[in-house]
Amino acid sequence: MTTSEIYAEFAAREAAGVSPAYERLAAAVSRDRELLGLLGSLPEAKPQPNLLFGSVRLLGGPVEDPAAFHEYTVANWPLVEAEIRARVTQTNEAGRCAVLLPVLAALPQPLALLEVGASAGLCLYPDRYTYRYGDHVVGSGGPVLDCAAAGLTPPAGLPRVVWRAGLDLNPLDVTDSGDLGWLDALIWPEHEHRRTRLRAAAAIAAADPPLLVRGDLVDDLPALAAKAPPGATLVVFHSSVLYLLSPRRRAAFAETVTGLPGHWVANEALGVLPYRVLPAPPEETRHNVLALDGTPLAWTRAHGQGIVWFS
Template sequence: MLVELFQDAARGCRQRSPLNHALLTAAAEDLAAGGVTASVMAGSERDRRGTVPGLRFAGSLHRLVLEGKAPGLAKHYPSVGGATDLGNLWADVEPVLAEYADELRGLVRSTVVQTNEPGRTAPLYGGLLVAAGRAAQAAGRTEPYPVRLLEIGASGGLNLRPHRVGYRLSDGRVLGDKRSRLQLDPEWTGLPPTDLDAPLELVERAGCDLKPVDVSTLDGQRQLSSFVWPDQLDRWRRLQRAMRLAVDDPVKVERAAGPDWLRRHLAQPRPGVLTVVWHSVVWQYVSPAQRAQGRTVLAEAAAQATPESPLALLVYEPRERVGGLFRFDLLLRLWPAGISLHLGSGSGHGIPFTWDEQRWS
């Protein structure tokens, strides 16, 4: 089973990260043969698919490189200035696995995959504009609602400041914060179906995570950086800028389970404000029991929503495989308006993204 999960992770990297594809392919073969990879992964043999043990393995190895503990391997990692030699990669990986087997085993077993990909801020921003505008239309308001943003599975909280990011469109326009240190090229096909000139007003932001990451610390920064695929330098640079922005504009991410945290926050309605519950690429890490609890909490709050204190659910999660890869959909529900929309689809990293409004049933 573990070998299959490594192979599955390798296939997911094939088109986007030659380094991780080669690493995980070789590691799967070594694992099947009972090599040093089996020692590193001891104790994780029964891990479920959603915990992606292959990516935890690759991220833990990347963490050693970032900490300067594997200089012989660093020459293959573009994230630290190296140039990958795929033909000799595994020969340089094996001695590192042998030397740091105990440390790597501890990292693999104690961490969860948390890229906290800031590229997902782009579809979030567009989705929030749509939500604020459509909720206002349904309530007969002339101006969009201000927004309270509540994020489940917020990790380091990098997607809790969409109004402080600039979004450079192909026609030369820049949406959002034109002066932000984080400027994204969202690679949109189409545009959000709403007034893009309307400002996004965030009046409150909060997040929770079972294992929040403090990006103001070097340890937190390395943890998130380790899960960015080392040969994806655009994503690497984007993450570094997003973490610096987070340090400048801190938002606390509370250590808490999603359902309990959400119930507590939703018990406090905000008159004149649209409350938006948001999560992205987190559902696969949540147990079925926790998912059911979360749905119950949201349904209870939805039943209490009013035009004065409306509620929205905005999610960006994988829905189905297309050509061997998952398609990620941006979905929106609004209460009490009774609006359910599929707003578009994109990559797991949020960029690129295609806007395509359809009814979501």
């Protein structure tokens, strides 16, 4: 897929109906020869919309108007390029716990959670949030995570977590203003509810920090998994992470994680992991596939705002 096609698809399938600003911006970039030329000088996997838009937002540039965005980005390309090259998309959306919860709550308790691509580890606290699936509410503390659920009986209660750890090439610290600023810059412009949620989730993590380890999700996973306490069910999970890897490394990760005790929960975009049979997605917008131990269970929305369980 060309860079132009990546931005056109992002506009049509990810930002449409979710972020008017990013829908306009991505569509404009897909037709902008000058910006596409600059993006073409970047390493593979770097010219992605969220990374470009987040870097410009972090620098204080405009993202509401495509013409202003073009002018700013071209004029400040050395600064923008430096941010893109130095960073990766580490969107740490606590809302994704709403689509993970039905699986986590159904596993043998208590749980030892290990997230790969953990960013700042905000998804390691599924037991600290409150969930609202339509009229059904689960939990009573922390930020409220709303999720439209179809074909699913919401869990009766929260999981019991006795150990939480994260593995990331560049773990972020929510007590560091620069790291928190990058997490904020990755939130889409109109999503003030997600900014409020980020601050609330960051406060939870700051009060009870998880074990965050700098390392590779293939090479360093077994050693970290071995630290999980005995008597707890180990759950290795990830959400919107493996698309950053080459197909070869994805296969190596799958082989590694399936060789560990416990369970593997994946929440990745369609095509990132090989599933033989999937039902048709519910609509044209992009969905992730939620899977347990290699078996697909549901379609999910990128920020945890919806889940459609397979019948």
